[in-house]
Amino acid sequence: MTSLLVARQYLKKFYGKFEVYLIPLVKFLLALASFMLINGKLGYMEKIDDTTIVLVAALMCSFMPMNFIVLISAAFILLHVYALSLECAVVMLAAFLLMFLVYFRFSPRDTAVVILTPICFLMNIPYVIPVALGLLCTPVSAVSAACGTAVYYLLGYVTGSATTLATMEAEETTVKFRFIIDGVLDNRAMAVTVAAFTVTIFFIYLIRRLPLDYSWTIAIVAGSLVNVMALLVGDLMFDTNVSISGVIVGTVVAALLGVVIQFFNFHVDYSRTEKVQFEDDEYYYYVKAVPKVTVAAPERKVKKINQQKKTRPSQRSQEDKKVGR
């Protein structure tokens, strides 16, 4: 455990030292992953399905605010979908506009979740999102997770019905439009996932805020169980065809990542908890203080043995004069 704590200290030091370079690098990698996933999953417009364009766009994003990545990702999605069908692009544009106008005006910091959620879905670790948001954010973030989930399922629906859309006649604009809207609104898997994520985020947040010992660990375990239960109950009720083993394995991975988050964010020693009571003119105070577990990172010291003092001949003569030789 001590070596892990030392490693954490090293990481913190490293981050503090190279923060200026690390933040643009992380933004670049996130943008690159996001654009490559979009191109890989959609890829209907060949002009933007190009490594050079992706690299240039990702480089541009690395020096811009986080929200810029979301905007460029939305532009990539819209262009690909436009190449497939105009109606799809209209529905997508409406969905993005509604998200940006109605919700992200309140919490512009949460926009990164909209990118991270589909990325986690594609990496088969979607349940990391509710666990991480429950541990690190407030219940309001459930809306961001819902938006990210909606984007993922919308993209999934578009790619899944690309052949059907391509075979439809050009004149059947309203039919195409209705087909897309119906497909999105009747997506039970999306509704169940959004509901399960929301419940999990609320549950984890509420438990981790309780004044209990090991509240974060309890929150991770209980939240993971609630996630599995919610998804399975949703499957039973709405027949969403969710893979039970996938849900269980994914939730276990999410819980493990939750433990990593806890290690970096809330690592305390409950055995040294102190409870004190005192009073002033207005209040009685019942204080519970839990110390953080920290270790100082050992510093390397290079000790030189038989070090020879190198002096110039001119300095040597001056020193000789001072001594009076």
Next chain:
Amino acid sequence: MLNKERVILMTKMASYEENEGRKDRAVMSYFRGDYVWFQVLKSVVYGTIAFGIVFGMYIFYDFEVFMMDIYKMDLLEFGRSILRKYLLAIGIYCIISYAVYSYRYAKARHSVRLYQNNLRKLGGMYDKT
């Protein structure tokens, strides 16, 4: 000689000034009422655009049926029902906006007060030396 306590306080203050301080200063440049109502007004504009998008999609979803029914339906009643829905949606959105921005103003005021207290504390530290 470096005063450790003073350096820590100054670092905290500089970090606040760089990050949240900027936003808080912008918020505190308004009176509470002005700030909250300006944000609510913005919400009305954004909400109207969002409602327009949803309404447009609703009409376009069954466009052919709508065009066939348009001659038969009572347009005034249809307009009234749409207006009622619009007012309800905007009303709810404005209430949420009012609550969110009132809370944000109170939070910004609290942070700025803390910052001013720290400034006074720092001034006191300089006076002592």
